[in-house]
Amino acid sequence: MKQAAHIIGLLSMITTSVDKVHEAYEDVLTALSRELKAKLKTLEILGCLAVVTFFGASNSDETEQAMKLLWDFINPEPVHSIERKDSPAILSAAISAWTFLLSTIDGWRLSHKTWKGAISYFSDLLDNNDKLVCTAACEALALIFETKCLEKFSAETKDSPHEGDTSSRIHSNKELQDNIIKQLRSRIETSNESIPSQDPNTGFNSASDALNFLEDVKCINTHVTIGGQKLTLSTWSQMIQLKFMKHFLGKDGFTKHMMENENFHNVFDFIPKRRNRSGKTLYVPEREEVSIRFFQPPVPRHQDCSLLPFVSREEKQLEKKMTMSPNSCLSKARTQLLRKQRQLLSKEREIDCFDYADEFR
Template sequence: MGRCRKGRRTARMDDLTDDDTMSIASTVSSSDYNNGPEVEGEFDESTLMDQYVEALYQKRASMREAGLKGLIDAFTSAVLTDFAEDQCETLANRFINSIKVGSGSEIAQGARALGLLAFTAGAGSSAQQILTDATPHLWKVARVGNSPAARSSCLETLGLLAFIGASDLGATEATMETLWSIVNHTHSSEDQKTGINFPPSSARVSALMAWSLLLSTVDPRRVSSSHLQSSVSVLSGLLKNEDLAVRTAAGESIALLYEMTNSLGSAEDVEDTVDDLVPPVSTSINPRVATGARATISEDEVVEQMKTLSVHAGGKGQPKKERAVQRSSFRELLAAIEDGVAPQVSVKLPAGNALKFNSWTEIIQLNVIRRFLGEGFQTHMQGNPLLHEIFDFVPQAEKRKTLSTKEKRMLQSPNSIVSKARTEVMNRRRQNSRVQKMGGFSANGHDSD
């Protein structure tokens, strides 16, 4: 995509003090943002979108959050490539500011908006710069934040920014190691020294999914047997977690690892592998694990765990529907490990388009991106060049809407609205014609000359 260009107001706004920004939207109250018109189709960049951007400069948190919400809705309801490129630097700076100074809700929205901006601007220098600027702030929240929603959102966005904007394998691996430290974090006396808060289940799931997303982009030849063993030992422990989402995310990561190593074929293919793609854990996080306290686990043990979860759903007080979902999911994961078979997934899109997936690499990319885009997934799949490149997808043109049988019958019926309107027009023409023949009056009702 094109180079990130500074928005029209960037220079002007960056020179303002906090007091100055209070007067920028003095004529617009917070209710104007909360109750503004819904953003659909074409956007008037000079009015509503500009108001959302202006709101990001306000001291009042509710105003900034309203602006973030408006921009998130806009970015999910349409592919605003030109707007994203034109305002890229301005928007990235303001979204990062919300992550730095906001409460939990604002941080979560700021992180999500940042990811949507990267998705819209596309791969290239824009995404690379966003990744560089945002990483330290996203990581700080993910590591020591108090809000589970904010931590989860920052971890998701961190993975997606690296997926889109990492310039080389080194940058990808650095982000993977960061995410892995959350995946593998356990309670330790070092927590108080490092200031790290124990990650809630939602944050661990986000870190796992983001880590797997980045792993799916790595050449399988770099995934050595030692890396597989160290990673699976950690993931196997997470299969015992009480949270279904944690168990499922861990199982999908294991399936991806086995798919990648099974694709190598023979020992000769792995001669040039790198053993330290993702270290089991950073020594700065938990020295006990790094020194080998965690026991290794065999493939047979992993298979047995999968078999148990495919038959008996764990978790305290788990609803019957969730237990059924888990059994189905782990039967698919078990097939991937034992037989190397991935489930067949098909996604219907507008205009008769469809996406088909038959590998865990593709399925994990689909799941993470679809989860992040939410309601905007269909729109971006149809019109976003970045997603077309990721999924090797060329959308068909939108089909013209054809009339239904009922609509055709209404048009043909003598009692239809169209038929009545046509009759009224013909009657007026006949009346005007008679008046003109009489010569007494014109069609306008005035005396003729």
């Protein structure tokens, strides 16, 4: 079951057919809706659900359906309470999957009722003894603030005194943000062991980055090197997406997809430069052209002093011979340039063939 879930996630990543990947989303959602509690207790199932929804959901409503499945598992109602004596890893993975899907939805498209109380729930998790749960809660809170729709995640009801009062609502949001910042800063300063300083899989310092984001209300541009190229992450949503993909694929698998998978190029707006893994370099000029110059005697003007030049028959034949004749210097130079370009292209293909041969050897 674990292998099947992982394979379905991989297939959704590489499939270019919109209809087929959407069909995979519907099948996965149907299968998980039947026995939610039992099946979501597997890391691979959580990753499969998140990845298939990420690539297969056709609109925000379908994405929220998958998020609702995860939320019912993360924060079950008292009647359906789930014991989590030995599953902090599952809880943190479910929160990360929920946050990953939230990163794909604009705040104004979110439901006004489904996520009430999410901020309070994640704030309470900052005091959890497990470092993975703390980190997942930090990331979720930072992303919620990036949506700029805190009223959809707060516990306020319609009868709240802040309802409809813009200035009071802004003040309430600022107060809520300050409280979370104080709580998170205190936790980082007093307990270095509870919240890890750096994620070993991605290299991100999630807790510290989340604190900086909440304090500045903007994501500091972070540069990630992929295949020798720099990818700039300018939003918290992009950082969440990159981190989740790295966890699902592993570092090497993520790099391979970023270099070769068009779906990843579209998601991260990343265009890899063509390179070869053999270490050989072809120095190809960015632009080459062929031109020719030849001397032409001064052209006499008409007796009426007009600007129209008089071109004799001999001069026309000379120009035609120098530029249009197959034996002209210009034609010969063009032929040499085309031959050179064909040789370079053939050499690139030859190097690529040796690279893939070495890879599968």
